[in-house]
Amino acid sequence: MKMTFKSLVSLTFFFITSIISAQTLKIRVENNSGKAIENATISSGNIVLSKTNSDGEAQISASKIIKGNILVTAYNYAETLYSFTNINTQETTVIQLEKEENKLQEIVITAGRKKENISTIPSSVTILNQRDIQNQTNISTNLSSVLGNLVPGLGTTTNKATNAGQTLRGRQVLVLIDGIPQSTPLMNGQRDIRTIDANAIERIEVIKGATSIYGNGSGGGIINYITKKSPKSDSFHGNTTIGTTFNPIHSSETFGYRLSQFFNGKRDKFSFVAGGSYDYTALQRDAKGKPLGQTDGLSNSDQINLFAKLNYAITDHTSINLLSNFYNSTQHAKYISQTGVYGVTPTIGVPGEDPGQNAGTPYNYNLMLSFSKDNLFQNTQLDVAAYLNSFRSMNRYVASASAWYGPGQTMINSDKKGIRINFNTPFSIGNIPTEITYGLDLLNDVTYQDLVDGRVYIPKMDMTNIAPYAQLKLDILENLIFKGGIRYENATVRVKDYNTIATGANGAGSIFVKGGDIPYNATMFNAGLRFNKYDWFNPFISFSQGFAINELGRILRRADENTIDNLETDPIITNNYEIGFSSRISNINLSAAYYISTSKLGANLVDVGGYLVAQREPETVKGYEISLDYRILEELKIGGNYSFVEGKAKFDDGSKVYLNGSRIAPAKATAFINYKPTEKTNVQVSWVNTGCRNRFEPASNGKYKNSEGPISTVNLLNLSANYAFNSKWSISLGVENLLNNYYYPTVSQYRALDAEYVLGSGMTSSLNLHYNF
Incomplete structure (x- = not known):
């Protein structure tokens, strides 16, 4: 049989391809210290090729590597994309992963x-x-x-x-x-x-x-909670947690428990994260073993969360995403409060049952459908999201109240529906790299508060808000970045005719108020500069504005006029001026910022005759923050931060008064020591300090007004530890209030109310077993 040149070439190509296909690559995955990383996932083109063994090693077929790239991922490490310049089957390819932190x-x-x-x-x-x-x-x-x-x-x-x-x-x-x-x-x-x-x-x-x-x-x-993401390569994983919490010194009735199960996976174009948790907090006791007062407490409370996020990649550039989250947290108290005396004796828990419904969050439900496309035109990215949020907040039952006649219990009802359309388009102005982010927010927020017996406490507020915006980013010089933007708020709150709630028998104290539309229009600006050429000094300066129709419900419920037009319902426009920097020098990270926040109108809640009323005076808030951490050794890291804030309201006569404790927290300092002697063990001891503050004088009767009480220093020490038996099983231990301090939280101190003068929890331990697969 005569072999042609074409047949010879085909045979040679087949032979070479077969050799290449049979090539096996050796991979070793390790951290920056050269320690092996077990159970690291190696994938290419969304296909899992292998996982590393206890020595951090794996073997993969060269023929399955797409475009010369592999993705390496491992728990607590930043994912790394590794590109092969040439394939060498004789040597082991070492890939180092950077710690996520x-x-x-x-x-x-x-x-x-x-x-x-x-x-x-x-x-x-x-x-x-x-x-x-x-x-x-x-x-x-x-x-x-x-x-x-x-x-x-x-x-x-x-x-x-x-x-x-x-x-x-x-x-x-x-x-x-x-x-x-x-x-x-x-x-x-x-x-x-x-x-x-x-x-x-x-x-x-x-x-x-x-x-x-x-x-x-x-x-x-x-504060934005970014939910868990699904894996980028075909796989299926799960995480199971079972645990218990208890007071190790005064343990009677304090044993709580926690169950959590989450799954995540990816198959071709479909990926998901789904799971749920149940958390039961048992009776909480103070450092001496007394049950805590039950006013808005957490004793004997259940927390349930059901979560699911589904994603479908239509193409490499287009995807749709569906998120659903249900949350419930309510108290099923076996104790009731025995009211103490502010500054003298604490409010404690005694056996009994409240006659009202269970306080807490009966439900908070979120549903969002989003669509993303990153190559719309000129590399423009489009993100569209339609969402709804339904929130119920049940306040505790009170036998008598200054705000209404007789006993009662109120619930806040809030239902939001919205659409967000967001574009981002990169382009150049001359040689200056530039991008613009622009879009439109549509929101309908219906909020009201009523008593469970049917009485209306705060009428239904139906807000429709349309807000277009644009944000420009320019690299005006090398490493000098300018950001500036504008947003136009166009909102209308509709309120129907209503009667304020009666404060006496037979409707006494109730006022008829004619409803109507409350229009809000405001243009918000922001601008800032950041210079990021040097790691050792990365400064910024900025100005930004915020918009808030804050505490409108309190204004409506305390109406003393017969028409909404006569009420002071103007929005709060906040101006924020800030200067700061971040620095990284070797193993030291340092950041600091100083800010001034002003508004021509405020909403400070002040005590007027036993009622909390929104004070609409001009406000100025100032403060600074410093954070520092230092990695002494690869296994030892220390750090902490300090923050201070102060605020005042200014009256027409030029006099100024401090904003009360409901707005201004005392100075706070934190510190931690994190020790990781082995890859399997991690221990952290942390300290939280809240400073003292005494800004207000008591009234002639010797009592402080609501939220004007003095604050004493609080020091708490906490412990957190983890140990991994292997890549699948681990255990964690946490101890809150490690020294079993006997203290009053800052809110118990500044509120200056007998019923809320409740001690903090004594030492509380938490032990959890984790299984990952």
């Missing part, structure tokens, strides 16, 4: 509605990554505690089911879940921080200072 360039979504490096953003940003969240949730799964312990400028936790007094830089904060607003600024129920379980969260982004980028209610800044 050590990444130089954090990616932030919240600040500008697009992915941005934190070094390009001219404002203060705090990012809590998965390691930060895990260390804190080992101690407590209460997100109010997690944030209060870590975020400079945010008030410490209240040790309650509410986040009363947890302002950010002295002003209200807007809480989001993947951009969906959770807060109820029309009538602040102060339950918006605890709206999702920590196990459903990938990271938390906190943008500090006034911003209108997400609309109404962000005078102090934004």
Whole structure:
């Protein structure tokens, strides 16, 4: 048989291809110290090729590598894309992964509605990554505690089911879940921080200072919970957690438990994250073993969270996403409060049952459908999201109240529907790289508050808001970045005719108020510069404005006029001026910021004859924040932060008064020592200090007005530890109030109310077993 030249070429090509296909590559995955990383996933083109063994090694077929690239991912490490310049089967390819917590360039979504490096953003940003969240949730799964312990400028936790007094830089904060607003600024129920379980969260982004980028209610800044993401390559994973909490010194009735199960996976173009958790908090006791007072407490409370996020990649550039999250947290108290005397004896819990309905959050439900396309025109990215949020907040039952006649219990009802359309288009002005982010926000927010017996406490407020915006970013010089933007708020709040709630028998004290439309129109501006050439000095300066129709419900419920037109319902326009910097010198990270926040109108809640009334005077809030961490050794890291804020309101006669404790938190200092002796063990000891503050004089009867009480220093020490038996099994231990301090939380001190003079929890331990597959 005669072989032609063409046949010879074909045979040679087949032979070479067969050899290449048979090539096996050896991969070793390790950290920066050369230690092997077990169970790292190696994939290419969305197909999982292998996972590393206990020596960090794996073998993959060269023929399955697409375009010469592999993606390497591992828990607690930043994902790494490795490109082969040539394929060498004789030597082991070593790939080093960077610790997630050590990444130089954090990616932030919240600040500008697009992915941005934190070094390009001219404002203060705090990012809590998965390691930060895990260390804190080992101690407590209460997100109010997690944030209060870590975020400079945010008030410490209240040790309650509410986040009363947890302002950010002295002003209200807007809480989001993947951009969906959770807060109820029309009538602040102060339950918006605890709206999702920590196990459903990938990271938390906190943008500090006034911003209108997400609309109404962000005078102090934004807290955005970024939910867990699905894997980028074909796989199926799960995480199971079972645990218990208890007071190890006074353990009777204190044993709680926690169950959590989450799955995530990807198959071809479809990916998902889904799961749920159940968390039961048993009786809480103080350092001496007494049951805590039950006023807005967490004793005997259940927390349920059901989460699902589905994604379908239509093409490499187009995808749709569906998110659903249900959250419930209610108290089923077996104790009732025995009221103490403010400044003398604490309010404690005694066996009994409240006659009212279970207080807390009966439900908070979020649903969002989003569409993304990153090559619309001229590399323009389009993101469209339609969402709804339905929120119910049940306040505790009271036998008598100054605000209405007789006993009662109120519930805040809030239903939001919205659409967000966001474009980002990159282009150039001459040789200057430029991009513009622009779009439109549509929001309908219906909020009201009534008593469970049917009486209307706050009438239905039906707000429609249309807000176009645009944000420009220019690299005006090398490493000098300018950002400036504008947003136009066009809102109308519709209120029907209503009667204020009676304060006496037979309708006494009730006033008829003629309803109508309340229009709001305002143009918000922001501008900032950041110079990011040098790691050792990365300064910024910025000006930004925020818009808030804040506490409108309180104004309506205390109406003393017969028509809405005569009420002072103007919005709060906040101006935020800030200067700061970040520095990285070797293993030292340092950041600092100073800010001034002003508004011509305020909403400080002051005590007038036993009623909390919104004070509409001009306000100025000032403060500063400093954060520092230092990696002494690869296995040893220390750090901490300090924040201080002060605020005053100014009256027409030129006199000034301090803003009270509900707005201004005392100085806060935190510190931590993190020790990781082996890859399997991690221990962190953290300290939280709240300073003293005494700004107000008692009244002639010797009593302080609501939220004007003096504050004494509080020091708390916490412990968090993790140990991994192997790549699948691990255990965690957390101890809150490690020294079993006997103390009053700041909210118990400044509120100056007998019923709320409740001690903090004594030592509380948390032990959890984790299984990952």
